[in-house]
Amino acid sequence: MKNEISFRFLQKRPLNNYLNLLKLTLPSMLVEHFDLIKKTKKNEVLHLYFEERNNIHKEKDSHQLISLGFLEEITIQDFPIRGKIVYLHIKRRSWLDKTTKQIVKRNYNLTGKGTSMTREYATFLKEISRY
Numbered sequence: 001m002k003n004e005i006s007f008r009f010l011q012k013r014p015l016n017n018y019l020n021l022l023k024l025t026l027p028s029m030l031v032e033h034f035d036l037i038k039k040t041k042k043n044e045v046l047h048l049y050f051e052e053r054n055n056i057h058k059e060k061d062s063h064q065l066i067s068l069g070f071l072e073e074i075t076i077q078d079f080p081i082r083g084k085i086v087y088l089h090i091k092r093r094s095w096l097d098k099t100t101k102q103i104v105k106r107n108y109n110l111t112g113k114g115t116s117m118t119r120e121y122a123t124f125l126k127e128i129s130r131y
Helices: 002-025 028-033 119-129
Strands: 034-042 045-052 065-070 074-081 084-091 093-097
Touching: 002 028, 028 034, 074 119
Parallel strands: 045 084
Antiparallel strands: 034 045, 065 093, 074 084
């Protein structure tokens, strides 16, 4: 029994380390709410494809939500990784709230104002352009 617990702990730990590493290189919101479903690399460009998990909003637990599928994919540019330009292709979900008949979707505030870049990347570029 003791060996089983230790083995289970060892199995989970590398996954946690992997997720922590991803949070350092990608927007943490992506790691927490989305699944990486595909990646492609062409020359010096890396494309990462994410789909939002079908998790019901905690604030809407008392409501009955029906998944309506995905919204149109958006593409935003993020920090380069190891010299490669990075594009994040993100598909968010929407749900129908059967109680209120309203469409529900999360707003992750993904892009910097007036850009097609992640907020962090847009802020970084804005800061370095001052110098």
